[in-house]
Every structure is written in C-alpha cells, then in structure tokens.
Amino acid sequence: MDSPTPARARIGIIGAGPGGLTCARILQRHGIAVTVYDRDPEVHSRNQGGSLDLHEDDGQLALREAGLLEEFFALARVEGQEMRQLDPAGRLLDHHLPDEGETARPEIDRGQLRELLVRSLTAGTVQWGRTLESVRGPANGPRTLTFTDGTAVEADLVIGADGAFSRVRTAVSPATPRYTGVSFLEAWFDDMEHAHPELSHLVGRGSTHIADGERGLFAQRNSGGHMRVYILQRVPVDWIAANGLHSEDTEGIRAHLLNEYAGWSPQTLRMITDNDGAYVDRPLFALPVPHTWEHSPSVALLGDAAHLMPPLGVGVNLAMLDACELALALARSATIDDAVHRYEKSMLPRSAEMAELLEGGAEHLLLAPDPDGMSRFQQAAQT
Structure with a gap:
C-alpha cells in the first residue's frame, strides 16, 4: 500500500x-x-x-x-x-555545587x-x-x-x-539485550531528614558516588524526602539465587552485602544497612x-x-x-x-x-576516582 x-x-x-x-x-x-x-x-x-x-x-x-x-x-x-564523590571511608574527594541560577x-x-x-x-x-x-x-x-x-x-x-x-x-x-556483567541492587530510604539524618548530611541534596574498583554505591535524592541507593556489583545475573538467597530475603541479602563490602566505613555502609524495605534487583543490559x-x-x-x-x-x-x-x-x-x-x-x-x-560503560560505575579526584562515572555522565 x-x-x-x-x-x-x-x-x-x-x-x-x-x-x-x-x-x-x-x-x-x-x-x-x-x-x-x-x-x-x-x-x-x-x-x-x-x-x-x-x-x-x-x-x-x-x-x-x-x-x-x-x-x-x-x-x-x-x-x-549537586554531585559528591566519596571514598569508601566516607571522605569527600570531589564536590560539584550548582551555581545560582544553573x-x-x-x-x-x-x-x-x-x-x-x-x-x-x-x-x-x-x-x-x-x-x-x-x-x-x-x-x-x-x-x-x-x-x-x-x-x-x-x-x-x-x-x-x-x-x-x-x-x-x-x-x-x-x-x-545482553547482560553487561554489572548489576544494580536498589534500596529505598524514606523521611531522610528525620529517619536518616546522617545519610542526609553525607549525600547532600543531589547524588553521591562511591567506588573502589570492584564495587560501588550511588545515592540519589528524590523529592518528598526520599532517597534511592543503587548498590553496584560485578556479579552473575543470577547472583542472588547463586548465593542461596531469594529476593524477599532482605536480611540474608544484607548480610551477604556486608561481607562483600567489608572494609568500607560504617558511615558509608549505612547505605546498605539502613534502607526501608526490601531490595530490588536491577541487572544492567545493553x-x-x-x-x-x-x-x-x-x-x-x-x-x-x-x-x-x-x-x-x-x-x-x-x-x-x-x-x-x-x-x-x-x-x-x-x-x-x-x-x-x-x-x-x-x-x-x-x-x-x-x-x-x-x-x-557499566564498568565505569565501579572504578575508583582518577588522580584528579573525579570518578569515571562523573566523566561519563558529563558527556
């Protein structure tokens, strides 16, 4: 026709x-x-x-x-x-504050x-x-x-x-779509100013990225006092089941994550331990x-x-x-x-x-900052 x-x-x-x-x-x-x-x-x-x-x-x-x-x-x-880059100890490495009117x-x-x-x-x-x-x-x-x-x-x-x-x-x-080899595990936080004041101070009003080369965290403020944290790992697509866990086993997944992130500071680990409700598995495909x-x-x-x-x-x-x-x-x-x-x-x-x-680029999410302090994630996100 x-x-x-x-x-x-x-x-x-x-x-x-x-x-x-x-x-x-x-x-x-x-x-x-x-x-x-x-x-x-x-x-x-x-x-x-x-x-x-x-x-x-x-x-x-x-x-x-x-x-x-x-x-x-x-x-x-x-x-x-606003964007912050921290190291696993919670130290501020890089900080972008928007200009007035930006x-x-x-x-x-x-x-x-x-x-x-x-x-x-x-x-x-x-x-x-x-x-x-x-x-x-x-x-x-x-x-x-x-x-x-x-x-x-x-x-x-x-x-x-x-x-x-x-x-x-x-x-x-x-x-x-093919699995990239990197997975997000989403965690939700509510009433940030009252229920999670330490994390509110750590993350600020925008987003915060932490990575050590093998794993990472990306925290993102939302409206209404909410925050999402994405726990970033290089894992098989079925990593939860492969570790004998299931998606509703919040405590089991949390214990596994704390073992994987051993050596990170208690301050940064609050992004894994203090979430409100279950985790949501979000493997990355391209x-x-x-x-x-x-x-x-x-x-x-x-x-x-x-x-x-x-x-x-x-x-x-x-x-x-x-x-x-x-x-x-x-x-x-x-x-x-x-x-x-x-x-x-x-x-x-x-x-x-x-x-x-x-x-x-999913691998960029896991890479530690370069010598100038800016993470590969921030470099890629600003393209």
Whole structure:
C-alpha cells in the first residue's frame, strides 16, 4: 500500500514512558491523532523509579517543543544537580555545587514527569492495561497490534517506546539485550531528614558516588524526602539465587552485602544497612553496538527500544530527543515513510555514536576516582 499522510494515519505508540508520552504530546500539538498503549493498569499503578536529570540540549529541548518547559521547572529540583564523590571511608574527594541560577541538568522524579506528560494529553489518549503481545503484518503496513487481553487493532505506524525488552523491536530487529556483567541492587530510604539524618548530611541534596574498583554505591535524592541507593556489583545475573538467597530475603541479602563490602566505613555502609524495605534487583543490559535495522515504513523505534545503553545519565534524554525529532518529522513530512526516513537519518548515527562512547560503560560505575579526584562515572555522565 502507499504510505499514508501523517494527518490521516493510524499511529500507535507502545509505552507510556517519557519518550512515548513526549512523542504523543508533540504530535497532538501539531494536530496529529495518536493513541498510546501501556501495560500499567493506570498512571499511578507502580513506582516509576528514581530521579532523572533533564539536559538543556535534549530533554529540556523536547519539553520546550511540547510546550511544557515552564511546568517542568515548577516541579524540577535544581539543587539536585549537586554531585559528591566519596571514598569508601566516607571522605569527600570531589564536590560539584550548582551555581545560582544553573539549570543545565535539574532533577525531576520519573513519576512526576510521567504525570506532567499524561496531564498534557487529550483525555483518553493513553489506553491503560494494554500489554502488547505481537506486531504482525507487512513491512509497508498496515500492522496488526495484538494484546494479551485478546484484542487487536491496526496501525499505519507503530512507534516502539516500550523499553529494554521491546516487543515492537522484534518486528524489525532480531537483536536482544545482553547482560553487561554489572548489576544494580536498589534500596529505598524514606523521611531522610528525620529517619536518616546522617545519610542526609553525607549525600547532600543531589547524588553521591562511591567506588573502589570492584564495587560501588550511588545515592540519589528524590523529592518528598526520599532517597534511592543503587548498590553496584560485578556479579552473575543470577547472583542472588547463586548465593542461596531469594529476593524477599532482605536480611540474608544484607548480610551477604556486608561481607562483600567489608572494609568500607560504617558511615558509608549505612547505605546498605539502613534502607526501608526490601531490595530490588536491577541487572544492567545493553543492546549490541551499533544497533541498526532494515528500514520499515510502518515501524519506528525510540529510546531504549532503539539503543539501550548503560545508565550514565543519557537514556531518558536521548529518548525524549528521539520522540521530539520523530514527532516533528511526522508533522513536516508528506508521508509516514518519508517521516520515518527523515527521523532515522539523524537518530541512528547519533545513537550509534553515543552507544560506542558508552560501550562497556557499566564498568565505569565501579572504578575508583582518577588522580584528579573525579570518578569515571562523573566523566561519563558529563558527556
């Protein structure tokens, strides 16, 4: 079939994360109809994860195009740009304090960003509780989206914004994410100022990184007095079970971690011992570098679905920039096929360049600071 015009096309976005919602918002601002499908039962159905720093040259640029930059800054925490580097004894090695008025990388909770974007959309744009099972149909469209509830819809363009293990990606690429060899174990802390004043003082108002070459900790303040700590280890993907533990065995995991981090100071070990609730295992995966696929006029990928990389501060920003460029390409092109070509012409080289830069970057999270005091993590995060 001939590629339809964007104004008349049936466009379906899979995934109501920052990338998918940003794309939908910009499309609607240009008068283009779109439906977003997400597996969550509703917008608040689960914890959305930690804090995000939105950069002025990509994440903020996308929000400006979405007409939401002012609302973003009303929610953002500019003080969250503070970054500290400590050694395992808790000594301060490096400290970045944002200048007054600095807005290059303010922080916002992922859940707050999602709510902001959902509120900006026409009512009913997001269909909740729709888990995608498969994408079928010819490359030139239309595609049939089948959901696990037994329903199906047709789309002239399917936009895969469905993350690391994207089902949309399988329609155009056989690539699967590979385990990097580094795992995060997430720990949550509540009411920092009253329940954890020592840690509040140690971490400050932004983030703090500690590493000794083999293991690390990354603490990140969130809004509402909360904090997340990511315990960083080079371990097998099944390390919890391999040590005779299970995910609900908080005390057993804690005892194992204290043995692994033996020699770190009691002050820094509070990030392992004083958390509120269970740990959450988050092994790090990445797509092969470079990740490319044969062009399809009926499928486009953005964010982690297109270029899953180690979490070094670029993921959400690239996803939102992808979303912005794809939406604008659709608004400015005569056909869906032309728009996807235009989008991929800029997105694929950009993502390949960044993926090559960050390849193996999960290891940076474990490396001790260089002689100048700045960690490899901070160097990579500032690219």
